[in-house]
Amino acid sequence: LTKHLNDVSRKYVIPPQTSSAGAILFLPSEAVFSEVISHHADLLKLAHSLDVWICSPTTLMAVLTTMRGVTRDVNLQQKSKLLLSELNLILRDVDNVVKRASAVEKHFEKSKESLRLLEVSAEKVRRRGITMRTLEETGIDGELSPALADEEVEVAVAAQKAASN
DSSP states (O other): OHHHHHHHHHHHOOTTTSOTTOEEEEOSOHHHHHHHHHHOHHHHHHHHHTTEEEEOTTTHHHHHHHHHHHHHHHHHHHHHHHHHHHHHHHHHHHHHHHHHHHHHHHHHHHHHHHHHHHHHHHHHHHHHHHHHHHHHHHTTTTOOOTTSOHHHHHHHHHHHHHHHO
16 A cells, blocks of 8 residues: 555656645545554555545545645635735726826816916906997097997996996
8 A cells, every 4th residue: 555655646746737635546445445544544644745645435525525625725815816916906006097087187177277367367358448449439528439339338337437446
């Protein structure tokens, strides 16, 4: 049995080419398996050190299920590390997007304020132009020219009152 354990280990436990869970030595007799388990602890220690699992017909499914679970857990752990790394990169990118959106918002606020000030200045220039036209059209004697529309007169009068206050 020692020779078989060494042979199985040498042939089938080759990291990283084979599974890290080890290899199986199948004993087709329950009686032989029971004898090894009950009276040969040295063989069990050797099998464990060689990453070889000794199985019988009744234990084979349990061992295979356990090995599949271990392999799945290792794969899941590797994928989890990759997912966590990608998640951290995504979070860093989201932080950058938030910072850039904030900077764009500040620029829009500055532009909005500049447009508001531009509108104020344009309105002042428009009012002064109407005032000048009104003064030009009223002539020296102060009578309004019929060319002025009623709306322009009201705006011009309001502008003159505001300027005199």
